[in-house]
Amino acid sequence: MLDNANTFRLITLLLLSTLVASSLATNARVLIYSATADFRHDSIPTAIQALQSKQSSFGIQFENTEDKAQFTDQILAQYDALLFLDNTGEVLDDSGKAALQKYLNLGGNYIGIHAASDCLRNTTFYGNEVGAFFDxxxxxxxxxxxxxxxxxxxxxxxxxxxxxxxxxxxxxTDPRAIGATVILSANESSYVDTGTHLGQGTPHPTAWFQEHGAGAEDNGSSGRSFYTSLGHLNETWQDELFLAHVFGGITWTLQSNTTLAFNASAQVGNPPASTSNSTSSSSTSILPTPSSSSSAIISCPSIDKFVAEFMIVIVAAYFPWLFRS
Known part of the structure; x- marks a missing residue:
């Protein structure tokens, strides 16, 4: 049982960790791409709204488009990650694919959700980046x-x-074959599947990550890749546990240290607010005019990392007993 001193210490450390976490929030910028050329999920608007409703809590700017003309070198270079959401069919032309390839080569990060594995099926580098194509x-x-x-x-x-x-x-195919680490597996004894699947390996892959996305031509310097195959229903996107799963993948991906949100020497991404001369209004001018409030961008300026570290030093100096066991 905790005495009063230990209880106060625990509460103080929890509050301090929360403060530091918020202080280290970035100005990471993510483009949600939800274009479809075949089957279209009716949960796409719900998913976008769910992601944008939590962006301020994670220090992320989510912008969304379905315009393949936005896939140019200049536009993609402004993002710390691209999030492919429920895409199906040929959702990019050759110039868009070339821009995506260059973005990945320069350290850009990739996030794929649900049907993102069911698009660009004839594009080998995209299949490697997502990890495996849907069957x-x-x-x-x-x-x-x-x-x-x-x-x-x-x-x-x-x-x-x-x-x-x-x-x-x-x-x-098996995403492990191109270096992915499977983190979730469908328990095949828990549901009915009368089809035949031979190439995906065991255990059955459901979500995975790549420390270096295999879609880049030199994946030694590439960004991260995260994919989850879950997310079909509107109700799923209203479930807090599922959203925690998704945001855990997004935040992990953004911490690749290969984009400007975390690395001042990176070649793509959004610089921290303290070093960027851009404004929210200028950053939106490259995208189509939002058709609804759900497409709005919320700017989440970060507090400098130095401030967080300085706070820790001050607390440790004046309240050393908080850090003693």
């Missing part, structure tokens, strides 16, 4: 997803066996 899924039903790696920020909050209602995707 098929059985009927929407209740299923259990097993946590394979609970140490990752996208899975640390999940129960060991996560009960969901979603589509259990099967994939044409």
């Amino acid at each position: 098929y899924h059985p009927a929407l039903q209740n299923a259990t997803v097993d946590v394979i790696d609970a140490s990752h920020p996208s899975t640390s909050m999940l129960p060991a066996q996560w009960h969901v209602q979603d589509e259990m995707y099967n994939f044409k």
